[in-house]
Amino acid sequence: MKALPVIALLFCYFMVACQTINTDSTQATATEIAALPNVDCWTYRPRTIIVHPLSYFNDFIANATIAKVSIYIECLDQDQQTTRSLGFLFVHVQDPKSKSISEFKCNLANLSQNNLYWDSVSRCYRIEVPLPKDFICKFEAFLTVNATLNLDADEALTTDGTVYCPHQKP
Numbered sequence: 001m002k003a004l005p006v007i008a009l010l011f012c013y014f015m016v017a018c019q020t021i022n023t024d025s026t027q028a029t030a031t032e033i034a035a036l037p038n039v040d041c042w043t044y045r046p047r048t049i050i051v052h053p054l055s056y057f058n059d060f061i062a063n064a065t066i067a068k069v070s071i072y073i074e075c076l077d078q079d080q081q082t083t084r085s086l087g088f089l090f091v092h093v094q095d096p097k098s099k100s101i102s103e104f105k106c107n108l109a110n111l112s113q114n115n116l117y118w119d120s121v122s123r124c125y126r127i128e129v130p131l132p133k134d135f136i137c138k139f140e141a142f143l144t145v146n147a148t149l150n151l152d153a154d155e156a157l158t159t160d161g162t163v164y165c166p167h168q169k170p
Contacts, residue, residue, distance in 0.1 A: 046075035046085045051145045051161025052124050057137055067131045069093060069163055072124040073147050082123040084114065088150040093129045093143050093163075100132035108149075137165040 052072035071091055077083045091104040104127050108114045119126040132143070142164045149157045 044077040095132040
């Protein structure tokens with residue numbers, strides 16, 4: 001019986017200690033406000049894009065008629081989860097030694113093009129670009145990739161990446 005007041009006092013102490021400073025549940029914190037999406041965009045829209053490490057050269061495939069490089073572009077939302085996108089995707093592949101460039105662009109707002117380039121296994125957009133003119137895939141050779149995803153007139157996401165020749169370790 002003597003322990004009951006002590007337990008009640010400890011219970012009250014823990015209840016007061018666990019209270020947050022913001023007791024008004026309708027008031028948002030700065031972190032919560034920053035996490036809110038803009039009015040004119042969807043919740044899980046891409047926030048960043050990356051050149052995925054799955055990108056590879058396919059000029060060594062026996063039935064390949066034109067030497068190409070397959071670039072995987074991954075779109076990540078605010079939770080760093082892979083997501084699909086709408087907008088214009090521009091991919092520039094450059095040989096850093098000869099400065100020759102191959103380019104690709106597509107409209108991901110067009111549903112048929114979006115489905116054509118979407119790889120449901122890797123959950124990335126897979127873009128095949130011809131190898132830059134005079135590029136020779138040999139030891140220590142690589143290509144630099146610059147990708148830009150224009151979501152709307154005010155927002156564009158960019159990334160840079162490298163695709164190494166099959167003999168080269170990243």
